[in-house]
Amino acid sequence: MITVELVDDQALVRAGFRALLDSEADIAVVAQAPDGEDGVALAREHRPDVVLMDVRMPRLDGLQATAQIVADPDLAGTRVIVLTTFELDEYVFGALRAGASGFLLKDVEPADLITAVRVVAEGEALLAPRLTRRLIEAFVAGGGGAPPPLAEDVRASLQALTPRELEVLSLVGRGLGNAEIAERLVLSPLTVKTHLARLFAKLGARDRAQLVVAAYEARLVVPGTAPSE
Amino acid sequence: MGARTNIRRRVRDVLASRTALDWLPVVVLPVVLEIDAALSVRGRPITIVSVLAAIVGCLPLVARRRVSFPVLLAPLVGGVVLVLWRVHPENTVVLIPMVALFECALRGDRRQSIWMAVAIGPCVFISVIPFATGAAHVAGIVVRNLLLCLLAIVAGEMVRSRRQSAERMVAAAEQATLRRLSDERLRIAREIHDVVAHAMTAINVQAGVAAHLLQRDPGQAQSALRDIKRTSGEALAELRGTLEVLRDPAQGAPMGPVASLHDLAPLVENLRAAGVDVRLDVEPVAELPAAVDGAGYRIVQEALTNVARHAAASSAEVSIRRAGDDLCIDIVDDGRGNVQAVPGNGLRGMRERAVALGGTLEAAPGADHGWRVSARLPLGTAAV
16 A cells, blocks of 8 residues: 655645545555655654655745754655645755655646555656656756766766766666666666665665666766657 | 927027037127127227137137037137237136136046146246236236136036936936835745745645545545645735735726826816916927837826825926937926925836836926936837
């Protein structure tokens, strides 16, 4: 059973998502909150597998709430999906960087919403790979100008990576799943998982989404060169 | 009624034109110089030579608004010398450099004025020397004329800085208007965005629910549809409230006739009933853009309302004509021109209408009495 928490200031949106998710046998909505502050408190109480988090909310916005959940060691098993109305803006990018596992547009098809919750709970694949890459490209490239210099901590943690790990990271950055990576590098899926686990640890990443951000920021993937599925 | 006003306007235009102003000193100054010479102690008779010398001496002044002061300097000194040599005026010859200095200070900048103040000393000295009768005499004349020249420069400087600060104030007011307009647009856009985005998101999610669960859970699907109905209804009401702001309160019902400059007669009638005689002088303008037509009508309406309310006027004149690519609207009254431009009197509204079309609007006391509102609305662009 996948447990889900809904955080959104619109009761109707919460009710809609709840009806959709509760209709699935393997998913249960265990908590609902109208703002970030309650969202974080309820997450601590219920420890859901997945939190669907709105961005613009009173009291505490979705970005800060995401950061708090991600930073809480008790909530290491909780994944956050950021919901956005239609703006793929720097806030959503910031949420990914802060540790969100992915983002969804609120007008997502019901079936895709349900799949997204399962994918993120599983932790294997990147949510909405094409959209995610486009968003990250847009904000890492900084609107066509020269890419920003690497942050000191990113540079340091990149130096700790083995050549093989760098290869895996660049493939993750292109949106490839575990099986595809294994095939490309002629490795066993298990070895890929081991490499990924090391990457998560060394880069302090929580999720594939942060690995993609890191791959772009390390310029392992140059904006515009990733294959479009 | 139009013919006489037209002639009056033509005469006024010619008098106000550049050429007339350029030649004015060449006409007036020789007369002054000759009279001064005739009345002077030495009492020279007026001769053709002296008249010609006076005119030629003043001739450099024609170029005073076209060329820079350094270029003007030599002909000016030459003219002064010629006048002193052939006309023998007593004190008035200094008027020639004064006119030039005033005008140059008016058009130039502070640096040029300082430069002129320095340069004029030697020039006065040189032009006086050949005609002086003694050291004391020279010193007296030089000092006095120098002071008068400096006075002209200072006067030009003062008029210029006053004009500039007035221009700056108008520019600042226009800036503030533009900013307010764009702030207002932004606020309304944001409000509409919020209402629409909020409602549409909820409707979209609930519609997804209804479609997804229609077969499996009809009860849930039905309640989702009911939510859609309610949410969309609320959003419509909210939008109506927001868009209400955009409607012109003076226009009444949005279905009413569109205001037009062709329909000024009722306005004029209203004012006549209020005891103000309004003369309309409207030149027909072909293909008046609707935006200009509507804004023009509102400007006239607002200005005439102000005349009735504040001016204590007995008559007013509305003139509308085309000038180049602009529609010029002038509303002049004969009332108290000293009315303060209080913010509440619709001045801002009038200016906003003009600025929104890329035009300008000025409202100020008239030349000798009353109040004048002048609007220029570009006919070419269909802005907004």
